[in-house]
Amino acid sequence: MKTFFGFVFILFFPLLLLGQNYNLNLLGTLDYPNDVSDIWGYTDEFGTEYAIMGEYSGTAVISLADPTNPVELEFINGGNTIWRDMKTWGDYAYVSAEANDGILIINLTDVENGNVTWNFYQPNLNVNGSGGSLGTIHNLYIDEFGYLYVAGSNLNAGGLLIFDVDANPTNPPLVGAGEARYSHDVYVRNNIAYSSNINDGDFSIMDVSDKSDIQVINYQNTTFNYTHNAWLSDDGNYLFTTDELGNANIDSYDVSDPNNIQLLDTWVPEDTEGTGVVPHNVHVKDDFLVISYYTDGLKIVDVSRPDIMVEVGSYDTYQ
Numbered sequence: 001m002k003t004f005f006g007f008v009f010i011l012f013f014p015l016l017l018l019g020q021n022y023n024l025n026l027l028g029t030l031d032y033p034n035d036v037s038d039i040w041g042y043t044d045e046f047g048t049e050y051a052i053m054g055e056y057s058g059t060a061v062i063s064l065a066d067p068t069n070p071v072e073l074e075f076i077n078g079g080n081t082i083w084r085d086m087k088t089w090g091d092y093a094y095v096s097a098e099a100n101d102g103i104l105i106i107n108l109t110d111v112e113n114g115n116v117t118w119n120f121y122q123p124n125l126n127v128n129g130s131g132g133s134l135g136t137i138h139n140l141y142i143d144e145f146g147y148l149y150v151a152g153s154n155l156n157a158g159g160l161l162i163f164d165v166d167a168n169p170t171n172p173p174l175v176g177a178g179e180a181r182y183s184h185d186v187y188v189r190n191n192i193a194y195s196s197n198i199n200d201g202d203f204s205i206m207d208v209s210d211k212s213d214i215q216v217i218n219y220q221n222t223t224f225n226y227t228h229n230a231w232l233s234d235d236g237n238y239l240f241t242t243d244e245l246g247n248a249n250i251d252s253y254d255v256s257d258p259n260n261i262q263l264l265d266t267w268v269p270e271d272t273e274g275t276g277v278v279p280h281n282v283h284v285k286d287d288f289l290v291i292s293y294y295t296d297g298l299k300i301v302d303v304s305r306p307d308i309m310v311e312v313g314s315y316d317t318y319q
Contacts, residue, residue, distance in 0.1 A: 023313035054084025096137035151183040158182035176211030201225030246276035267309040
């Protein structure tokens with residue numbers, strides 16, 4: 001199975017009416033009564049795509065067999081929160097929430113027949129000299145080796161926790177922990193982790209090859225000192241970041257030498273520059289950034305030249 005994040009459904013806050021749009025077309029909508037928070041995807045063995053979406057009171061599994069008519073297959077109730085995040089590994093989806101749910105683990109093995117099962121994973125852990133039950137989690141990420149990285153939990157002062165979901169997808173063992181320093185979001189590839197440390201206004205680059213002995217390589221402050229998330233280019237040489245503040249930039253960094261990080265460019269939407277719009281998440285799709293905004297909707301930015309970022313698509317989901 002594979003993961004995806006689609007141009008159709010990357011809508012991290014409530015879908016309202018339409019505003020200024022170009023180079024993007026809306027195919028379908030599915031209305032929810034409450035705020036929605038984040039979204040990820042899953043593809044079954046027959047090629048049918050599904051959205052896993054966080055809603056204020058739980059998590060929805062949505063069939064995109066007909067993208068013009070998305071259909072909710074299952075809704076899993078959880079604690080009330082506007083913060084949910086999800087990723088997939090194999091035939092399972094893993095969902096975090098700031099609602100004392102621990103990790104929601106969704107079994108998608110038979111989703112093509114409309115059958116979805118799940119469990120809430122809340123192990124008792126001892127991390128860096130302190131312990132307790134895993135409850136609230138702000139974010140999570142799963143790397144290409146099947147390690148799940150928890151960021152912003154109630155344990156380890158919000159620092160990274162690492163679980164092996166490849167070894168055991170429904171009862172994953174804890175295999176490591178980062179420094180006891182709050183991590184708001186994390187991206188990992190090739191055993192290098194990029195933690196967005198919003199309270200400290202920087203991202204940290206860590207070597208996580210040895211899960212029992214994580215090493216910090218470097219720290220880098222972002223331009224608005226409120227680092228919300230980061231995503232790596234396909235070639236691994238460039239990192240793109242958001243700062244979750246009004247009028248904040250999208251930053252482009254050369255991280256090919258993590259000991260000598262270079263800021264290459266900054267970008268803001270020209271049509272709303274200076275009006276207080278807030279960037280939320282940035283993802284990378286080939287040579288493009290896919291960026292969600294609180295009040296600007298979806299922006300697509302060409303980063304084939306990471307030192308010259310150029311907007312090439314927009315879909316306003318707010319107005």
